[in-house]
Amino acid sequence: MFLRLLIESFRRQRRRKILAGIAILLGTTAVTAMLALATTIGDRIQDELAVYGANIVVTPAAEQLDVQVGGIDVRPDSGGATLKESDLKKLRGIFWANNITGVSPQLPVHILGTTSEGETLDVAATGLWFRHSLSNGGPAIVTGAPALHPLWKLTGEWPKETSPTANSADAVIGSALATSKGIHTGDTIQLTPSPQNPGALHSLHVTGIVATGDTVDNQILLPLSTAQSIAGTPDAVKRVEVSARTKPEDSFARKDPDSLSAKQKEIWYCRPYANSIAYQIREAIPGARAEQIRRVEQSQGTVLSRISGLMWLISAAAMLAAAFAVSAAMATAILERQVEIGLMRSLGASKTSIALLFYTESGLLAFITGAIGYIIGSGVAAWVGIKIFGASATPALTDILNPVLLPVIVSLSLLIAIAGSTPAIRRALSMEPSSILRTGA
Amino acid sequence: MSHRISLFQMIRRSIMHRRARSLSALLAMTISAAVATALLTLYTSLDAKLHHEFRGFGANIVITPAKGEKHFADGTLDKVQALAGPDANAAEFGYAVATTDRGTPVVVAGTDFAAVRRLDSWWQVTAWPTPAETSSALLGQHAAQFIGDENNVQLTFADRPITLHGAGRLNTGGDEDNRIYMPLASFTAWTGALPSVIELQVPGGAAQVESVIGDLRKQLPGIKVDPVRQLVEGENRIVDKTHALMYAAMILIALTVAISVLATLSASVLERRRDFALMKALGSSTIHMVGLFVCEAVVLSIGGVMIGYILGSGASSLISQLNFHTATMPRLSVLPAILLLNVSIAVLAALLPVRLLRGLQPAALLKGE
Numbered sequence: 156m157f158l159r160l161l162i163e164s165f166r167r168q169r170r171r172k173i174l175a176g177i178a179i180l181l182g183t184t185a186v187t188a189m190l191a192l193a194t195t196i197g198d199r200i201q202d203e204l205a206v207y208g209a210n211i212v213v214t215p216a217a218e219q220l221d222v223q224v225g226g227i228d229v230r231p232d233s234g235g236a237t238l239k240e241s242d243l244k245k246l247r248g249i250f251w252a253n254n255i256t257g258v259s260p261q262l263p264v265h266i267l268g269t270t271s272e273g274e275t276l277d278v279a280a281t282g283l284w285f286r287h288s289l290s291n292g293g294p295a296i297v298t299g300a301p302a303l304h305p306l307w308k309l310t311g312e313w314p315k316e317t318s319p320t321a322n323s324a325d326a327v328i329g330s331a332l333a334t335s336k337g338i339h340t341g342d343t344i345q346l347t348p349s350p351q352n353p354g355a356l357h358s359l360h361v362t363g364i365v366a367t368g369d370t371v372d373n374q375i376l377l378p379l380s381t382a383q384s385i386a387g388t389p390d391a392v393k394r395v396e397v398s399a400r401t402k403p404e405d406s407f408a409r410k411d412p413d414s415l416s417a418k419q420k421e422i423w424y425c426r427p428y429a430n431s432i433a434y435q436i437r438e439a440i441p442g443a444r445a446e447q448i449r450r451v452e453q454s455q456g457t458v459l460s461r462i463s464g465l466m467w468l469i470s471a472a473a474m475l476a477a478a479f480a481v482s483a484a485m486a487t488a489i490l491e492r493q494v495e496i497g498l499m500r501s502l503g504a505s506k507t508s509i510a511l512l513f514y515t516e517s518g519l520l521a522f523i524t525g526a527i528g529y530i531i532g533s534g535v536a537a538w539v540g541i542k543i544f545g546a547s548a549t550p551a552l553t554d555i556l557n558p559v560l561l562p563v564i565v566s567l568s569l570l571i572a573i574a575g576s577t578p579a580i581r582r583a584l585s586m587e588p589s590s591i592l593r594t595g596a
Numbered sequence: 597m598s599h600r601i602s603l604f605q606m607i608r609r610s611i612m613h614r615r616a617r618s619l620s621a622l623l624a625m626t627i628s629a630a631v632a633t634a635l636l637t638l639y640t641s642l643d644a645k646l647h648h649e650f651r652g653f654g655a656n657i658v659i660t661p662a663k664g665e666k667h668f669a670d671g672t673l674d675k676v677q678a679l680a681g682p683d684a685n686a687a688e689f690g691y692a693v694a695t696t697d698r699g700t701p702v703v704v705a706g707t708d709f710a711a712v713r714r715l716d717s718w719w720q721v722t723a724w725p726t727p728a729e730t731s732s733a734l735l736g737q738h739a740a741q742f743i744g745d746e747n748n749v750q751l752t753f754a755d756r757p758i759t760l761h762g763a764g765r766l767n768t769g770g771d772e773d774n775r776i777y778m779p780l781a782s783f784t785a786w787t788g789a790l791p792s793v794i795e796l797q798v799p800g801g802a803a804q805v806e807s808v809i810g811d812l813r814k815q816l817p818g819i820k821v822d823p824v825r826q827l828v829e830g831e832n833r834i835v836d837k838t839h840a841l842m843y844a845a846m847i848l849i850a851l852t853v854a855i856s857v858l859a860t861l862s863a864s865v866l867e868r869r870r871d872f873a874l875m876k877a878l879g880s881s882t883i884h885m886v887g888l889f890v891c892e893a894v895v896l897s898i899g900g901v902m903i904g905y906i907l908g909s910g911a912s913s914l915i916s917q918l919n920f921h922t923a924t925m926p927r928l929s930v931l932p933a934i935l936l937l938n939v940s941i942a943v944l945a946a947l948l949p950v951r952l953l954r955g956l957q958p959a960a961l962l963k964g965e
Contacts, residue, residue: 174859174862177859178856181851181855181856182856184848185848185849185851185852188848192841192845196841200837203834203837204834206826207653207830208826220738220739220742220774221703221774222693222701222774306825306830368822368824446769446773448768448769448770449719449720449767449768449770450653450654450716450768450769452769453718454649454653454717458646461649461919461920462838464918465638468919469635469638469842469845469849472631472634472635472911473845473848473849473852476628476631476849476852477853479623479627480624480856483620484856484859486620487859487860542844543837543844
């Protein structure tokens with residue numbers, strides 16, 4: 156009997172069911188979309204923040220004091236301590252290895268040579284990775300300077316990691332230098348032999364011109380291995396820029412790990428703060444000094460937390476609005492059926508069984524439309540995300556449908572539908588059946 | 597005249613008599629107005645708020661002397677500040693390479709600490725020197741390791757010695773860690789070097805930065821003015837994308853609420869088929885009755901907008917207080933849009949079921965079918 160009442164109610168009162176169903180569907184769609192966007196916004200904004208470059212810098216601990224003004228070394232390069240390039244793969248083995256999204260080692264060298272047009276060159280150059288595959292036995296990340304500097308504008312191609320011949324290597328020229336010395340893509344620069352570079356490497360082949368908007372515009376960029384052989388220091392790097400996904404700094408993050416108790420230190424260690432990642436890098440690479448670049452890290456954290464905070468608050472507002480809308484629709488749907496309730500009661504149905512029937516109807520409706528709303532909402536979120544942030548690749552179905560959200564959304568819609576029905580059901584049940592039937596509502 | 601009064605009375609009666617129904621319609625209108633107000637108010641002030649957050653990244657314009665010149669002409673900083681406006685932060689720096697008592701070369705920078713503190717909020721400083729102390733310095737944390745006694749920092753520049761008192765240590769993770777910062781006046785008196793870099797932070801997006809750069813280049817010919825490209829472009833990208841995201845969210849939520857309100861109100865009109873039938877049987881025209889419904893809906897929606905505007909302004913101010921730690925004042929400029937939106941929804945809700953009503957037979961309805 157109960158089942159038949161339920162089925163008939165859905166069959167016969169289609170308009171009312173559709174109305175309430177649409178309200179729940181829209182509410183859950185909006186809430187799902189907002190929650191799905193809010194949960195992914197952090198990663199998306201962090202990807203956008205990558206234009207600010209590295210947030211951790213690694214330098215040799217025993218290094219002498221840098222004497223740099225405006226990016227130009229005032230003191231002649233005195234060698235000094237270096238890090239080992241071969242140690243960098245250890246970055247893939249630290250606790251937060253998967254949060255490290257970019258690694259860019261640098262080795263500054265000095266280049267003496269002549270261009271194809273006979274101009275003499277006496278310029279600074281930097282050895283870099285361009286597309287280097289960094290692996291510690293496990294899966295590799297392909298990284299390098301271009302990945303950490305998305306605003307560098309290259310015309311031509313980045314140099315190849317390994318030289319095509321033993322005595323020639325690829326290079327990219329900064330745009331200001333290229334203009335002032337008249338160097339073009341395809342040119343060859345003859346190197347002047349020096350004590351460090353006794354002549355194994357004769358020439359640089361220019362594969363491109365890069366515009367960076369800073370001091371790099373006046374430099375030559377070389378593959379790291381070429382810079383090492385020019386400087387005569389195999390395996391050496393002077394400075395490593397690391398870009399890592401971090402958690403915005405809070406007061407706990409600023410604590411000195413060595414002053415914490417063993418348990419607290421473990422918690423500190425296992426959170427992706429810039430400070431903890433820098434600490435782990437110091438542990439992994441002997442003789443290294445790793446520090447967060449505060450200008451980037453501090454402000455990134457604020458921007459990130461503001462934007463994701465805004466999304467969460469708006470999601471909360473959406474949830475509240477959807478809850479009101481759904482409960483209003485549910486209340487309307489039940490108030491409309493006062494006559495039916497009056498009739499059922501006068502035919503002898505108990506209040507409990509009527510309430511049960513209405514609750515079951517609401518619940519069933521909420522369950523089905525909530526699930527549909529979840530699917531539509533996830534789709535909307537994915538579409539909006541791709542429209543605004545662009546898609547790196549075709550998103551997999553598992554990326555679009557967040558499995559954690561499904562139970563959350565369905566139970567929320569159940570809860571709201573039942574809570575929204577309650578006042579109306581109570582009101583309808585509290586009225587005298589005879590008076591309802593007489594006035595007919 | 598009497599006709600008008602009767603319409604007014606009918607609406608009043610209709611609203612007062614069906615208090616529960618009218619209240620639920622009013623509630624729906626209030627919520628839709630409140631949500632729209634909150635989102636629109638936040639949306640209109642979003643860009644300014646986001647740009648404010650980006651001030652933490654520091655200078656977005658770097659100014660250096662003309663080619664061949666070693667330093668700026670007198671009063672350049674004041675001119676720059678005047679051109680960039682009172683909201684911009686500017687700080688000037690002079691640099692020299694001095695030698696410590698242990699013979700290590702170190703970069704010493706002269707600057708105005710108050711200006712730097714405003715500009716470079718990411719500097720982590722143990723204690724800022726007070727303006728009164730002319731010989732107090734900030735020691736970069738790396739530079740400090742090359743100095744014997746931080747209270748008695750002895751430096752030499754071109755055989756001219758100076759003794760500074762280290763007020764605090766500086767930690768930035770950048771080049772600043774390797775330097776010693778001191779007040780500009782004492783720096784110039786000691787080394788003879790004048791400021792050679794002005795760092796300027798202009799609030800706002802790429803358009804504002806570009807316009808300030810244009811003004812500076814025009815008014816201060818010869819001087820090199822460069823944007824810090826990664827900051828300007830990065831800020832623009834993120835603000836634009838957040839803006840677009842907020843826009844999408846606003847449309848999504850407004851649509852949800854509007855359609856729910858539409859459903860609730862239409863249902864309440866439909867449910868009064870009996871009234872409709874009775875009035876029709878008593879001889880009133882369809883247009884007259886539709887007018888009544890529309891008037892009723894408009895009255896309810898205006899009431900809803902008034903309450904909703906207050907609630908929504910409160911909500912937006914709460915959200916920005918929670919998230920951005922700054923207040924958002926209620927904006928009267930959003931009110932016309934909200935009013936238009938809600939009144940249209942209400943009118944639409946009242947008109948939607950008219951076709952359905954027109955087809956109904958009063959006699960059949962009144963008999964209770």
